[in-house]
Amino acid sequence: MQAIDGVAEREALPGLRERKKQRTRNTLTRCALELFARQGYDGTTVDEIAEAADVSQRTFFRYFANKEEVALALQEVEEAVALAALQARPPEEPPLAAMCNAAMATWDAMGPAIEAVVPLELHLHTQRMIESTPQLLAARLRRLGHFEDRLAAEIARREGVDLATDPRPRVLVAACSGVLRAASRVWGERADGDLDDLLRLVTDYLGLLGPALTGSWRNRT
Amino acid sequence: MQAIDGVAEREALPGLRERKKQRTRNTLTRCALELFARQGYDGTTVDEIAEAADVSQRTFFRYFANKEEVALALQEVEEAVALAALQARPPEEPPLAAMCNAAMATWDAMGPAIEAVVPLELHLHTQRMIESTPQLLAARLRRLGHFEDRLAAEIARREGVDLATDPRPRVLVAACSGVLRAASRVWGERADGDLDDLLRLVTDYLGLLGPALTGSWRNRT
DNA sequence: TGTCAATTGTCAGTGCCTGCCATAATCTCG
DNA sequence: CGAGATTATGGCAGGCACTGACAATTGACA
Numbered sequence: 108m109q110a111i112d113g114v115a116e117r118e119a120l121p122g123l124r125e126r127k128k129q130r131t132r133n134t135l136t137r138c139a140l141e142l143f144a145r146q147g148y149d150g151t152t153v154d155e156i157a158e159a160a161d162v163s164q165r166t167f168f169r170y171f172a173n174k175e176e177v178a179l180a181l182q183e184v185e186e187a188v189a190l191a192a193l194q195a196r197p198p199e200e201p202p203l204a205a206m207c208n209a210a211m212a213t214w215d216a217m218g219p220a221i222e223a224v225v226p227l228e229l230h231l232h233t234q235r236m237i238e239s240t241p242q243l244l245a246a247r248l249r250r251l252g253h254f255e256d257r258l259a260a261e262i263a264r265r266e267g268v269d270l271a272t273d274p275r276p277r278v279l280v281a282a283c284s285g286v287l288r289a290a291s292r293v294w295g296e297r298a299d300g301d302l303d304d305l306l307r308l309v310t311d312y313l314g315l316l317g318p319a320l321t322g323s324w325r326n327r328t
Numbered sequence: 329m330q331a332i333d334g335v336a337e338r339e340a341l342p343g344l345r346e347r348k349k350q351r352t353r354n355t356l357t358r359c360a361l362e363l364f365a366r367q368g369y370d371g372t373t374v375d376e377i378a379e380a381a382d383v384s385q386r387t388f389f390r391y392f393a394n395k396e397e398v399a400l401a402l403q404e405v406e407e408a409v410a411l412a413a414l415q416a417r418p419p420e421e422p423p424l425a426a427m428c429n430a431a432m433a434t435w436d437a438m439g440p441a442i443e444a445v446v447p448l449e450l451h452l453h454t455q456r457m458i459e460s461t462p463q464l465l466a467a468r469l470r471r472l473g474h475f476e477d478r479l480a481a482e483i484a485r486r487e488g489v490d491l492a493t494d495p496r497p498r499v500l501v502a503a504c505s506g507v508l509r510a511a512s513r514v515w516g517e518r519a520d521g522d523l524d525d526l527l528r529l530v531t532d533y534l535g536l537l538g539p540a541l542t543g544s545w546r547n548r549t
Numbered sequence: 550t551g552t553c554a555a556t557t558g559t560c561a562g563t564g565c566c567t568g569c570c571a572t573a574a575t576c577t578c579g
Numbered sequence: 580c581g582a583g584a585t586t587a588t589g590g591c592a593g594g595c596a597c598t599g600a601c602a603a604t605t606g607a608c609a
Contacts, residue, residue: 124555124606152595163558168597201544245466248473252465252509266545275540277510278533282541285502288473293495312499319496320503320538323422324487345575345586352587373564384589389566550609557604565596574587579580 132170132180135160137225139177144232148178148240175246178237181230182247184220186254189213193261202262202276206283207313214306238295251288255280286312353391353401356381358446360398365453369399369461396467399458402451403468405441407475410434414482423483423497427504428534435527459516472509476501507533 138159142151153174157167171177193209200208221230237243259280263270270276290312294305359380363372374395378388392398414430421429442451458464480501484491491497511533515526 203541245470248469249466274533275536278507278536278540281506281510282503285506286499289498289502312495315496315499319499320424387588
């Protein structure tokens with residue numbers, strides 16, 4: 108699970124058993140997302156997913172703690188990519204700039220990582236489904252909270268401050284992720300959402316973070 | 329549901345039927361929170377809550393869409409108090425200052441509103457339970473998202489900008505609420521949390537919003 | 550090949566939640 | 580006050596998510 112600097116770590120074959128498990132997990136994920144896309148989240152039972160993946164219902168629950176989790180499975184991938192993007196920023200970059208640039212870099216690197224499991228279009232459809240399904244949105248926001256912790260820890264490491272006593276990493280990450288969520292929600296409400304649109308929205312919103320916090324807006328229009 | 333300027337609206341008795349419903353709802357809430365406090369959220373069944381409130385299980389689900397909702401029932405009260413606090417801020421106050429001051433004012437006004445339903449201590453215990461129960465935390469975060477929309481709308485109204493085209497209200501609210509959540513989480517992790525401690529944390533964190541966003545932290549320590 | 554550990558399937562059971570219909574309580578109006 | 584309309588409630592059947600226990604199967608490893 109640890110992200111390692113080198114590149115020659117990918118194909119360290121972990122035994123037949125482990126590969127089979129990974130394959131089952133991916134199959135389960137793909138079948139679930141396809142069924143969700145076709146007949147909705149609530150309209151799909153765990154039994155159907157299990158049958159489509161040719162395993163028992165009990166096995167499904169050995170791979171995913173609950174039905175929500177399979178819908179959010181790919182979010183884990185996204186988080187890994189985003190965290191790696193932040194770690195790849197040069198150390199001398201100021202914290203806010205590093206966060207912004209990492210956000211930009213994430214969109215490019217994400218595609219291939221997702222395609223390894225499901226078609227990108229299916230994943231985009233899933234994202235919209237999550238946003239419009241209360242139960243899934245709730246679970247997603249909770250996971251996001253944990254992810255923010257990891258981001259804050261990385262910021263603290265970069266800047267050499269102590270996360271336990273210095274609240275600035277948490278404050279920064281909280282502000283940024285709040286803005287990112289606002290941007291993605293506005294984007295989600297547009298029916299004609301393009302990926303470039305999202306990138307533009309995020310850029311604009313992050314740029315507004317400073318100005319929006321200072322003084323009255325009426326004197327500046 | 330509309331907030332009305334006048335004050336003589338409180339005691340407009342809404343008929344026996346309506347009062348009885350409100351009483352049943354409060355009873356259900358109180359019984360549920362007490363049971364949760366005594367034997368945990370997962371350790372309490374809906375049947376137990378219904379029995380304690382002397383209604384059928386079916387009736388419980390007519391008042392609350394699901395088990396989560398009764399645990400979060402008082403959050404609705406808090407949101408109403410907070411929104412009122414924001415609306416009470418003088419119009420000439422800049423947006424960020426209005427948000428901060430409203431947050432401060434909320435803590436004072438909240439107590440009595442809560443006490444009308446359950447003892448304040450029980451409510452505080454419930455807050456900690458929500459924070460430590462994944463399912464409840466998730467639901468709470470989702471509700472918070474809706475609440476942020478209402479706050480952003482109020483900010484937009486105050487400043488006379490259009491929420492649909494000007495993202496600054498959302499950006500401001502997102503940043504503030506992110507910081508508030510970070511503060512309350514840090515507070516929640518301290519076992520010896522005092523209410524004054526929370527107030528102090530929120531003040532500090534909001535004050536850091538500006539500085540944490542600018543440049544590198546290493547040159548200023 | 551044989552033994553051990555991990556993975557899976559089957560089954561039974563609990564709890565959350567919903568639709569349906571009958572009953573009882575409240576409201577309305579003559 | 581009383582009959583009819585409206586609304587809240589209770590009971591029941593059933594679907595679905597999820598879990599524990601045990602047996603059967605499969606890959607790992609000597």
